[in-house]
Amino acid sequence: MSTATARRAPSTTGSDTVALPGADGRWREVALHAPRQWQEHPEPYASRVAFAAAHVVADPYGDNTPGAPARVDWDSTLAFRRGLFRYGFGVAEAMDTAQRNMGLDWAAVQELVTRSAAQAAELGARIASGAGTDHAPDATTLGAVRDAYLEQVDFVQGTGSQVIVMASRQLAAAAEGETDYRSVLDPVLDRAQEPVILHWLGEMFDPALSGYWGSSEVPAATEAFLRLVHDRADVVDGVKVSLLSAEHEVGLRAALPEGVRLYTGDDFNYPELIRGDGTHHSDALLGAFAAIAPAASAALAALDEGDVETYDQEMAPTLALSRHIFERPTFHYKTGIAFLSWLTGQQPGFVMVGGLQSARSAVHLARLFELADEARLLPDPDLAARRMRTWLVGAGLTP
DSSP states (O other): OOOHOOOOOOSOOOEEEEEEEEETEEEEEEEEEOOOOOOOOOOOOOOOEEEEEOOOOOOOTTTOOSSSOOOOOOOHHHHHHHHHTTTTEEESOOOGGGGTTTTBBBHHHHHHHHHHHHHHHHTOOOEEEESSSSSOOTSHHHHHHHHHHHHHHHHHHHHTEEEEEOOOOOHHHOOOOOSHHHHHHHHHHOOOSSOEEEEETTTTOOGGGGGGGOOHHHHHHHHHHHHHHTTTTTEEEEEEEEEEOOHHHHHHHSSSTOOOOOEEOOOTTTHHHHHOSSSOOEEEEEEEHHHHEEEEHHHHHHHHTHHHHHHHHHHHHHHHHHHOOOOOOOOHHHHHHHHHHTTSSSSSSOOOOOGGGGSHHHHHHHHHHHHHHHHHOOOOOHHHHHHHHHHHHHOOOOO
């Protein structure tokens, strides 16, 4: 069969089905599912602490080209967070999901955290925000990195937000071993006014963080990390680990001091890690939850009732979607989250700060649409279908 005869044009009328392209140039017709009416859950969960790491909505009129200062659609960005609050999630603000180190400059970070913290306070919702060193890219000494951290910690605390001590590219470059990490982070923890969340972000999310905690060997890095956590358990609420290894997380959480939470950042294995093994469980701080909030909420509500079977059933359809969004190169997962936000009507356009809407292929985003539909996470299938068709045409995907 020739390529010309193998390809079919996308449907242009009706939205009960959508034609989607594959990598081989063939098109498949996908029947859309009826929308599900998800139950909102404005109160926090009793059995788990759950944060969703939220993205920022770029201003479609702004000059959000690579290297330009971020231009943010503040109304849509804050509305997205209100949606997460309605499903019982806290917001993890200004994290890698919000494009820290990938287009969101320090001035925009400050405005984002200030606005989001004020909204959380008004609504009685929980918020934790990233404090790092990205505003000081030229900080090459340990003292300069420490001072950069302290500046951001002071800022975040000043907004009323809990602090997430983010992994730092500058610290990874300047530190030669565990002693160097402690010389920077102990003063940072001393500055904390309430217990913080320590963030260990793997190199799959940011290659510049290779060898974090002083070793490229994960077991050695884990030992150094645990020594810090045990020594400073009084000022550590929890640790957020994003290494995409369920086996490592299970071992790490069992070794944490009593009272220190493990907030899973494993977007590949979160259902089993949050469910737990009967002795330990993980709480959550996930970018995936920004994409699957209604379904994750239904699952956590069931877990609160001790209904593990329903928890598993609610989580199961979300996993293929999350794994697709976070597939390699993992650090471009933000593109999928923004695209899904557009498909679901939560933002007016599919644009991103730094121009990162181009970071995933049309075939990847078409499959994302299909998986979101299968998980019944498209609240208005007609709108989603129209936007999907329009975007494919704009991407040049015609017969």
